[in-house]
Amino acid sequence: MKNRLKDLRTERAWTQADLAQRVGVSRQTINAIETGKFDPSLPFAFRLAKLFNLKIEELFLDDQ
Amino acid sequence: MKNRLKDLRTERAWTQADLAQRVGVSRQTINAIETGKFDPSLPFAFRLAKLFNLKIEELFLDDQ
DNA sequence: GGCCGATGTCAAGTGTGCTTGACATCGGCG
């Protein structure tokens, strides 16, 4: 499950801490997801997609 | 996080066990998600959306 | 070189997604 988080975040010149605050999780969680440590929960994925005005399928790529 | 699982499943005349097998989880997991006990993981939500040919946003409704 | 903000990562703890196994209930059908 790859994602475009890091690109979208840096495009906007946000730090991991900035993004974490906007979606209500810890900075370590953002870092773990960007670096592929684990996948976000579904409600968290919805909040991220909403923030970037994208469909979940546009943010997260199913590589099985 | 509401979902349209039960409707889509019964439209196709599938049992919970049928659906569980198609997406690779236990029957109890399907039941728990249909009855709102908890939300599926993101990879599992992708499998369900793919099975029904829907966007994740069309299957799961964010009610926060 | 020395400072500092941003990032990566570890450890330990909590909550939840999901499992197997079991049992109760409901509805349709003989």
Added chain:
DNA sequence: CGCCGATGTCAAGCACACTTGACATCGGCC
């Protein structure tokens, strides 16, 4: 009524999503 498949639900256990706190590293800037 009695049977049976489908559904709902409980308990116990495991894996993972996420937390706080801490520390190492990297890059830019003085």
